Amino acid sequence: MAEEGKTVAESATEMVQIVLPNDTNMLGNLLGGTLMHWIDMVGAIVANRHSRKPIVTASMEGLDFHVPVKLGFLVILKARMNYGGKSSMEVGVEVYSENGLTGERVHTSSAILTYVAIDFNGKPVPVPKLILSNEEERKRHEEALERKQRRLHRLSEKRT
Amino acid sequence: MAEEGKTVAESATEMVQIVLPNDTNMLGNLLGGTLMHWIDMVGAIVANRHSRKPIVTASMEGLDFHVPVKLGFLVILKARMNYGGKSSMEVGVEVYSENGLTGERVHTSSAILTYVAIDFNGKPVPVPKLILSNEEERKRHEEALERKQRRLHRLSEKRT
Amino acid sequence: MAEEGKTVAESATEMVQIVLPNDTNMLGNLLGGTLMHWIDMVGAIVANRHSRKPIVTASMEGLDFHVPVKLGFLVILKARMNYGGKSSMEVGVEVYSENGLTGERVHTSSAILTYVAIDFNGKPVPVPKLILSNEEERKRHEEALERKQRRLHRLSEKRT
Amino acid sequence: MAEEGKTVAESATEMVQIVLPNDTNMLGNLLGGTLMHWIDMVGAIVANRHSRKPIVTASMEGLDFHVPVKLGFLVILKARMNYGGKSSMEVGVEVYSENGLTGERVHTSSAILTYVAIDFNGKPVPVPKLILSNEEERKRHEEALERKQRRLHRLSEKRT
Amino acid sequence: MAEEGKTVAESATEMVQIVLPNDTNMLGNLLGGTLMHWIDMVGAIVANRHSRKPIVTASMEGLDFHVPVKLGFLVILKARMNYGGKSSMEVGVEVYSENGLTGERVHTSSAILTYVAIDFNGKPVPVPKLILSNEEERKRHEEALERKQRRLHRLSEKRT
Amino acid sequence: MAEEGKTVAESATEMVQIVLPNDTNMLGNLLGGTLMHWIDMVGAIVANRHSRKPIVTASMEGLDFHVPVKLGFLVILKARMNYGGKSSMEVGVEVYSENGLTGERVHTSSAILTYVAIDFNGKPVPVPKLILSNEEERKRHEEALERKQRRLHRLSEKRT
Numbered sequence: 001m002a003e004e005g006k007t008v009a010e011s012a013t014e015m016v017q018i019v020l021p022n023d024t025n026m027l028g029n030l031l032g033g034t035l036m037h038w039i040d041m042v043g044a045i046v047a048n049r050h051s052r053k054p055i056v057t058a059s060m061e062g063l064d065f066h067v068p069v070k071l072g073f074l075v076i077l078k079a080r081m082n083y084g085g086k087s088s089m090e091v092g093v094e095v096y097s098e099n100g101l102t103g104e105r106v107h108t109s110s111a112i113l114t115y116v117a118i119d120f121n122g123k124p125v126p127v128p129k130l131i132l133s134n135e136e137e138r139k140r141h142e143e144a145l146e147r148k149q150r151r152l153h154r155l156s157e158k159r160t
Numbered sequence: 161m162a163e164e165g166k167t168v169a170e171s172a173t174e175m176v177q178i179v180l181p182n183d184t185n186m187l188g189n190l191l192g193g194t195l196m197h198w199i200d201m202v203g204a205i206v207a208n209r210h211s212r213k214p215i216v217t218a219s220m221e222g223l224d225f226h227v228p229v230k231l232g233f234l235v236i237l238k239a240r241m242n243y244g245g246k247s248s249m250e251v252g253v254e255v256y257s258e259n260g261l262t263g264e265r266v267h268t269s270s271a272i273l274t275y276v277a278i279d280f281n282g283k284p285v286p287v288p289k290l291i292l293s294n295e296e297e298r299k300r301h302e303e304a305l306e307r308k309q310r311r312l313h314r315l316s317e318k319r320t
Numbered sequence: 321m322a323e324e325g326k327t328v329a330e331s332a333t334e335m336v337q338i339v340l341p342n343d344t345n346m347l348g349n350l351l352g353g354t355l356m357h358w359i360d361m362v363g364a365i366v367a368n369r370h371s372r373k374p375i376v377t378a379s380m381e382g383l384d385f386h387v388p389v390k391l392g393f394l395v396i397l398k399a400r401m402n403y404g405g406k407s408s409m410e411v412g413v414e415v416y417s418e419n420g421l422t423g424e425r426v427h428t429s430s431a432i433l434t435y436v437a438i439d440f441n442g443k444p445v446p447v448p449k450l451i452l453s454n455e456e457e458r459k460r461h462e463e464a465l466e467r468k469q470r471r472l473h474r475l476s477e478k479r480t
Numbered sequence: 481m482a483e484e485g486k487t488v489a490e491s492a493t494e495m496v497q498i499v500l501p502n503d504t505n506m507l508g509n510l511l512g513g514t515l516m517h518w519i520d521m522v523g524a525i526v527a528n529r530h531s532r533k534p535i536v537t538a539s540m541e542g543l544d545f546h547v548p549v550k551l552g553f554l555v556i557l558k559a560r561m562n563y564g565g566k567s568s569m570e571v572g573v574e575v576y577s578e579n580g581l582t583g584e585r586v587h588t589s590s591a592i593l594t595y596v597a598i599d600f601n602g603k604p605v606p607v608p609k610l611i612l613s614n615e616e617e618r619k620r621h622e623e624a625l626e627r628k629q630r631r632l633h634r635l636s637e638k639r640t
Numbered sequence: 641m642a643e644e645g646k647t648v649a650e651s652a653t654e655m656v657q658i659v660l661p662n663d664t665n666m667l668g669n670l671l672g673g674t675l676m677h678w679i680d681m682v683g684a685i686v687a688n689r690h691s692r693k694p695i696v697t698a699s700m701e702g703l704d705f706h707v708p709v710k711l712g713f714l715v716i717l718k719a720r721m722n723y724g725g726k727s728s729m730e731v732g733v734e735v736y737s738e739n740g741l742t743g744e745r746v747h748t749s750s751a752i753l754t755y756v757a758i759d760f761n762g763k764p765v766p767v768p769k770l771i772l773s774n775e776e777e778r779k780r781h782e783e784a785l786e787r788k789q790r791r792l793h794r795l796s797e798k799r800t
Numbered sequence: 801m802a803e804e805g806k807t808v809a810e811s812a813t814e815m816v817q818i819v820l821p822n823d824t825n826m827l828g829n830l831l832g833g834t835l836m837h838w839i840d841m842v843g844a845i846v847a848n849r850h851s852r853k854p855i856v857t858a859s860m861e862g863l864d865f866h867v868p869v870k871l872g873f874l875v876i877l878k879a880r881m882n883y884g885g886k887s888s889m890e891v892g893v894e895v896y897s898e899n900g901l902t903g904e905r906v907h908t909s910s911a912i913l914t915y916v917a918i919d920f921n922g923k924p925v926p927v928p929k930l931i932l933s934n935e936e937e938r939k940r941h942e943e944a945l946e947r948k949q950r951r952l953h954r955l956s957e958k959r960t
Contacts, residue, residue, distance in 0.1 A: 016335050016365060022502040022822035025204075025214070026872035027280065032217025032273075033200030040193030044185075045336060045394060048420045054185070057192025059224045064315060065217055068282065072506035074365060100368045113192075120187065122228065155224060176815050176845060182342040182662040186392035205816060205874060208900045232666035234845060260848045342662040345524075345534070346712035347600065352537025352593075353520030360513030364505075374505070377512025377545055384539045384635060388602065433512075440507065442548065475544060496655050496685060502822040525656060525714060528740045552826035554685060580688045665844075665854070667920065672857025672913075673840030680833030684825075694825070697832025697865055704859045704955060708922065753832075760827065762868065795864060 005129035008137050011049035012080040015042040019073050030069035035095065036060075039111045042077040043091040047115035050081050050089055051127040054118055058088060059151060061112035067097070069108060074098040076105075082112070083144030084130035089115050090144045112147065165289035168297050171209035172240040175202040179233045190229035195255065196220075199271045202237040203251040207275035210241050210249055211287040214278055218248060219311060221272035227257065229268060234258040236265075243304030244290035247277050250304045272307065325449035328457050331369035332400040335362040339393050350389035355415065356380075359431045362397040363411040367435035370401050370409055371447040374438055378408060379471060381432035387417070389428060394418040396425075403464030404450035407437050410464045432467065485609035488617050491529035492560040495522040499553050510549035515575065516540075519591045522559040523571040527595035530561050530569055531607040534598055538568060539631060541592035547577065549588060554578040556585075563624030564610035567597050570624040592627065645769035648777050651689035652720040655682040659713050670709035675735065676700075679751045682717040683731040687755035690721050690729055691767040694758055698728060699791060701752035707737070709748060714738040716745075723784030724770035727757050730784045752787065805929035808937050811849035812880040815842040819873050830869035835895065836860075839911045842877040843891040847915035850881050850889055851927040854918055858888060859951060861912035867897070869908060874898040876905075883944030884930035887917050890944045912947065 015038065023034045040057055047055045069075060076096045083090040095109040117127045132138045175198065183194045200217055207215045229235060236256045243250040255269040277287045292298045335358065343354045360377055367375045389395060396416045403410040415429040437447045452458045495518065503514045520537055527535045549555060556576045563570040575589040597607045612618045655678065663674045680697055687695045709715060716736045723730040735749040757767045772778045815838065823834045840857055847855045869875060876896045883890040895909040917927045932938045 013336060014334060016333060016362075018361060018365065020502055021504065022820055024821065025216075027214050027278075027282070029216060031197075031200065032204070032220075033197035036196035036200060036220070037191075037193035040191065040196060041338060042336075044192070045338065048394075049423070052421055052423055054187050054421075056185075056189060056228055057225055059222065060192075060196070060220070062219065062221045062311070062314070064219045064311075068216055074368075101372055101374075103369070103372055118187075122187070151222070151224075154222070173816060174814060176813060176842075178841060178845065180662055181664065182340055184341065201818060202816075205818065208874075209903070212901055212903055214901075234848075261852055261854075263849070263852055342660055344661065345536075347534050347598075347602070349536060351517075351520065352524070352540075353517035356516035356520060356540070357511075357513035360511065360516060364512070374507050376505075376509060376548055379542065379544045380512075380516070380540070382539065382541045382631070382634070384631075385537055388536055438507075442507070471542075471544075474542070493656060494654060496653060496682075498681060498685065500822055501824065521658060522656075525658065528714075529743070532741055532743055534741075554688075581692055581694075583689070583692055667854050667856075667918075667922070669856060671837075671840065672844070672860075673837035676836035676840060676860070677831075677833035680831065680836060684832070694827050696825075696829060696868055699862065699864045700832075700836070700860070701862050702859065702951070702954070704951075705857055708856055758827075762827070791862070791864075794862070 005131040006050055007131045007133055008081050009133070011046045013042055013045045013049065015077040017075045019069060019071050019075060021071065024071045028071040030073070030075070032065060035065070035069070035075070035109065036063070038075065038077055039093050039095065040113065042079040043093050043111070043113040044115060046079045046081060046091045047089045047117070050084060050130070051117035053125055053127070054120065055115040056118060058114045058116050061147065063109060063111050065109055067106050067108055069097040072100055074100060081130055082140045083148065084127055085148070087117050087124035087126055089117070089127060090147070091115065092140065114151070165291040166210055167291045167293055168241050169293070171206045173202055173205045173209065175205070175237040177235045179229060179231050179235060181231065184231050188231040190233070190235070192225060195225070195229070195235070195269065196223070198235065198237055199253050199255065200273065202239040203253050203271070203273040204275060206239045206241060206251045207249045207277070210244065210290070211277035213285055213287070214280065215275045216278060218274045218276050221307065223269060223271050225269055227266050227268055229257040232260055234260060241290050242272070242300045243308065244287055245308070247284035247286055249275050249277070249287060250307070251275065252300065274311070325451040326370055327451045327453055328401050329453070331366045333362055333365045333369065335365070335397040337395045339389060339391050339395060341391065344391045348391040350395070352385060355385070355389070355395070355429065356383070358395065358397055359413050359415065360433065362399040363413050363431070363433040364435060366399045366401060366411045367409045367437070370404060370450070371437035373445055373447070374440065375435040376438060378434045378436050381467065383429060383431050385429055387426050387428055389417040392420055394420060401450055402432070402460045403468065404447055405468070407444035407446055409435050409437070409447060410467070411435065412460065434471070485611040486530055487611045487613055488561050489613070491526045493522055493525045493529065495525070495557040497555045497557070499549060499551050499555060501551065504551045508551040510555070512545060515545070515549070515555065515589070516543070518555065518557055519573050519575065520593065522557040523573050523591070523593040524595060526559045526561060526571045527569045527597070530564065530610070531597035533605055533607070534600065535595040536598060538594045538596050541627065543589060543591050545589055547586050547588055549577040552580055554580060561610050562592070562620045563628065564607055565628070567604035567606055569595050569597070569607060570627070571595065572620065594631070645771045646690055647771045647773055648721050649773070651686045653682055653685045653689065655685070655717040657715045659709060659711050659715060661711065664711045668711040670713070670715070672705060675705070675709070675715070675749070676703070678715065678717055679733050679735065680753065682719040683733050683751070683753040684755060686719045686721060686731045687729045687757070690724065690770070691757035693765055693767070694760065695755040696758060698754045698756050701787065703749060703751050705749055707746050707748055709737040712740055714740060721770055722752070722780045723788065724767055725788070727764035727767055729755050729757070729767060730788070731755065732780065754791070805931045806850055807931045807933055808881050809933070811846045813842055813845045813849065815845070815877040817875045819869060819871050819875060821871065824871045828871040830875070832865060835865070835869070835875065835909065836863070838875065838877055839893050839895065840913065842879040843893050843911070843913040844915060846879045846881060846891045847889045847917070850884065850930070851917035853925055853927070854920065855915040856918060858914045858916050861947065863909060863911050865909055867906050867908055869897040872900055874900060881930055882912070882940045883948065884927055885948070887924035887927055889915050889917070889927060890947070891915065892940065914951070
């Protein structure tokens, strides 16, 4: 397939979840780990849509939870490609909570994840070039490149 | 209760999980998000044991997944307090996977999370002083303090 | 709140799900009941967003499953208001499956559900007027009205 | 296997479920989608017992939910064959809720589903003849035939 | 309510479950613990139906698993009252597995559980007298009485 | 691998679980069946770690639940080998509940399970010799031998 590249919009994904009883702790707050699970799932869909390959999660950047999310609320997760390397991809996820009874929507978290496209033997495979269409996408791409440097530095430090 | 402080050992926790079919993707690899969920759960237990209060997840530091974990493997998560502030706590989690048929154990991830102790109205409440008992615990405590500065800096930047 | 009415777009919702092992039967096909569960969930979000009240499912119209959906596929569900009565709402849900490795997207099902907005004692409460903005929305609204007549007829027959 | 046919009683199935916290919304009512999931599961068991083949859900007829079912209640689902075609089967499901503390049992829903027996390549395969043993079974069989005509009509309309 | 007693038949319950991927280990065998969970659930329904009170599981007798149950099989659980004391109840559960493709049904396990009826403060409350209707029920009742003696003996030993 | 035997300590396992909403009944008490599920899971890990083979649950001895466990509590399960036969293994599990807010820890149950190591065709395979290191382990081993006799007796009785 003579794949020339893919735009950010082609793989961008929005997910919505309802906070059900088993997603909450004894105060009726959404468990942090359940939110991380949803963040990884929507990020994985974006990476899968960009690469059209099986993918694995390689890393997640620091993540802050600004506001508690309550039982019965909706959680909206918006994810899109920031950067595409040879076989790795960086995805940004914005998380919002929505109070079902008032409609009030609050920004809850921003997450950054990297995924690697692999074949059925687990070997990395190339992904399409990421086509940047506007100033904002170019800015996000540049920030992603800086993070990549820091991440590689962090990994090489861990090895020694 | 005249709580004078608690050692790291008093709240340290080890959790073990089996990778069942629903925890895996179509290649039989453990989902990244399920692992994050377990990491948050064991971290929350440590914070709850140190504070003996309801707690909420406040942040997670950058996290790398070094090796895929397969269906049927065990996942061992070891968590302990790094730092205790006024009402916030930093917990470190080491993740190992264990091949059930060979016993081979591999270090899979290191995670750092912060939790805040709260009352039943969601207001932060004080936590016991963390008693450091040896050189390693003091070193981890110091690193945690540096991370705290960086995290506060990161949060204040986001606000502006 | 001087609610004058709400457009179809204000409550329209898109949901995406990944077919994981526990959602499938022994042939690796998505269970029909799991799909119905997702259909009801996205429909309930639309009804909740339109009414901003707790809601209950009142009925589901006949539903055909045109093509099997396989393990690892994405399921995309698009839902929007067709009709808003005094306290009942009719929601239409279009279901598509997407092959993660080829991107091929197939229309899988169309579902029609009704929900009733209730208060915390379970009593029906009024919902905002549905504002129709174009020809297609008006056509869907009219078809919904006909279905409502048939449904009321069906229910009255059952009572006798 | 010289299968001559099977009676309705040979595949009839009764299922019982307890409404646990994760099956309910924030008012403690059973989620409509969870009930649909159970309906599909018991219907699939009947179709599987009649055909002794893998089966897929092909359609569900219109479904009304007459009364809310509460947390802790039992749900009893009674399912049986209405009609057996070449490889398709129509199953009727009656749903009752039972208040665990009073024993009061209420009829909650009636559902009609069709299933298709398939082989391991997904191709339709023949099912045993349905043996009708009494007047009621013959009446249900006739109504199912009428529904089949309407369903085929509905499907052919959708195609154009 | 002038409850004079209840027969064994009045609370007898049959449950059916399908073995789905997440209920199995890496060999595709039903997990022992999942089966125990279903056994407890159907036993609890019987105790709840006999007492019409909230109930708690007090004990389970020795349990053998005679044959492995495979993915896609049905599990049929038949439960009924053996004995009713002041507030405790003994329930017997027979477990069968059914191969969906051949119909072969195998006896898999026999379980004996005791439950205690309680009020909303957790205090034991009286349960209806168990009416025995035939020789078999009387025999099961007598065996249950012997087990009760042994169980009380076992518990008093543990306390010393 | 010239496996000479394994000590009890080599396979001993501790598991910790949090009681979440879906693990509880309508009084907020942990379901007995969920606890049995966790008991079987930690026992299976011990048997798998001792044998390094796939294993199946063969039996569970009588089990008493001394105290109710509440929503939000921790459950700690400590499991270790009591006895290793040719291909069967007996594992003992001690269950404690821990009140997250007070730290109070209570002994909840003691369970005894047997597992059989199998190959990928389901045939029993030999397991390493169990090395007993102290008086307590020798005592537990002896009691396990007695139980084994009783179990074999029980099984042979059932067959006739």
